[in-house]
Amino acid sequence: MQDYFDRQVFKGAVDSTQLSFVGTIGFSFCGLMGPISQMMTSAIGPRWVLFIGSILTSAGLILASFSVEVWHLYMTQSLIHGMGAALLYIVSMSISPQWFCKRRGFAMGVMTGGSGIGGLIMPFLMNELNENLGGAWCYRVLGIISLAIKLPVKKSSNKRWTDVIDFSICKDPKFIIWCVAGNLSMMAYFIPAFFLPSHATKLGLSPSQGSLLVAVFSAVNVIGRVMSGYLGDHLGVVNIDILFLLVCGMSSLFIWTFATSYITLMIFIVTYGFMSGAVFSLPARLGPSMAGAIQTATDKNSFFAQQLFT
Numbered sequence: 001m002q003d004y005f006d007r008q009v010f011k012g013a014v015d016s017t018q019l020s021f022v023g024t025i026g027f028s029f030c031g032l033m034g035p036i037s038q039m040m041t042s043a044i045g046p047r048w049v050l051f052i053g054s055i056l057t058s059a060g061l062i063l064a065s066f067s068v069e070v071w072h073l074y075m076t077q078s079l080i081h082g083m084g085a086a087l088l089y090i091v092s093m094s095i096s097p098q099w100f101c102k103r104r105g106f107a108m109g110v111m112t113g114g115s116g117i118g119g120l121i122m123p124f125l126m127n128e129l130n131e132n133l134g135g136a137w138c139y140r141v142l143g144i145i146s147l148a149i150k151l152p153v154k155k156s157s158n159k160r161w162t163d164v165i166d167f168s169i170c171k172d173p174k175f176i177i178w179c180v181a182g183n184l185s186m187m188a189y190f191i192p193a194f195f196l197p198s199h200a201t202k203l204g205l206s207p208s209q210g211s212l213l214v215a216v217f218s219a220v221n222v223i224g225r226v227m228s229g230y231l232g233d234h235l236g237v238v239n240i241d242i243l244f245l246l247v248c249g250m251s252s253l254f255i256w257t258f259a260t261s262y263i264t265l266m267i268f269i270v271t272y273g274f275m276s277g278a279v280f281s282l283p284a285r286l287g288p289s290m291a292g293a294i295q296t297a298t299d300k301n302s303f304f305a306q307q308l309f310t
Contacts, residue, residue, distance in 0.1 A: 020194045022073045026082030027190065033086035038094070046091050053091070054146065056084025061143035065136040106230045117222055123211040131207070178283075185245055185279045188252065192272055193217060196265070205262055213265060217273040224277020237282055244278035251275065 040049045060081025067073045092111070099107075129138035170176070196217070197210035224244070232240045248271075255268040 018070050019073075022070075022078050023190065023194050025074060025078035026085065027186075029079075029082040029086035033083060033090060037087050037090040040087070041091060041094075046095055049087055049091050053084040053087030054149070057081050057088065058084075058143045058147040060084060061139045061146060065139035065143070103230075103233055106226070106233055110226055110229070117218070121215075123214040123218070127208060127211040181241075182283055188249070189276055189279045192252075192256070192269065196269065200262075200265060203260060203265075205265075209262060213269050216266065217269045220270050220273035221277050224274035225281040226277070227274075228278040229281040232278075232282055241278050241282045244275045244282075248272055248275035248278075 037049060040052070060076050060079070060083075063080060064073055064076035067076060126138055126142070129141055133141075193214060196213050197207070200210035200213060201207060228240055228244050251268055251271040255264065255271060259265045259268050
């Protein structure tokens with residue numbers, strides 16, 4: 001969508017950095033909504049929180065279809081859609097690990113891989129919608145799709161709001177290291193996904209080729225998420241996280257920097273996409289692997305909250 005708005009709506013009049021902030025601001029809510037989502041979960045139950053998140057994501061996309069200025073996108077896609085997506089993401093990340101014990105890393109890899117499968121399909125769908133119906137209807141169709149997959153709700157038992165965040169965990173040096181590592185990885189993770197289509201277009205590639213790069217990124221990212229979780233269960237979560245993120249960073253520095261053709265961009269996106277799978281599949285497992293560190297959803301909320309500053 002960033003590439004479409006840059007080419008068709010704003011016609012280069014708006015800096016690409018301003019457009020990239022649409023997604024960046026939206027993602028920042030994954031940190032901000034950490035404590036809030038736990039409060040809501042304690043008060044009304046996770047199913048209702050997921051339902052509210054679904055309504056917000058749908059409303060944000062549909063309202064974004066009427067945007068004619070960048071700040072309109074900030075208010076709709078960034079704010080409304082971002083808050084809804086954060087509720088969906090945080091509740092899912094907090095609940096899912098409670099159902100698995102032995103192969104938790106592999107289970108988290110499979111779960112987080114679902115978003116990668118969506119990312120494999122969506123670039124082609126969005127490209128066709130943009131080119132044939134326009135960006136406005138692309139947003140509306142996506143909003144309707146999101147609205148059509150709502151979950152039934154059932155009230156759950158309540159917990160005390162005072163249990164939402166345990167600030168004493170901030171004194172644990174291992175928790176601090178975990179937070180710093182999470183921030184550094186998140187600072188870089190979304191840059192290729194946000195900028196690659198525009199970068200490919202400026203190199204003379206077609207929009208469909210840019211969409212294919214994003215689709216390949218999503219496809220190999222699914223495999224990377226599952227494999228990093230699986231390997232983490234057998235070889236150690238910390239070891240696999242260090243290895244994957246090291247190769248991920250090296251690929252950005254030594255491949256993307258010198259990539260000027262479709263082939264070299266594809267080599268980069270395959271390497272980066274696979275290795276960056278650890279960014280999402282391993283954080284929920286890193287905490288429990290540290291003695292005395294994160295083991296509850298309450299502590300994960302502290303981690304999500306500090307990631308706001310990324």
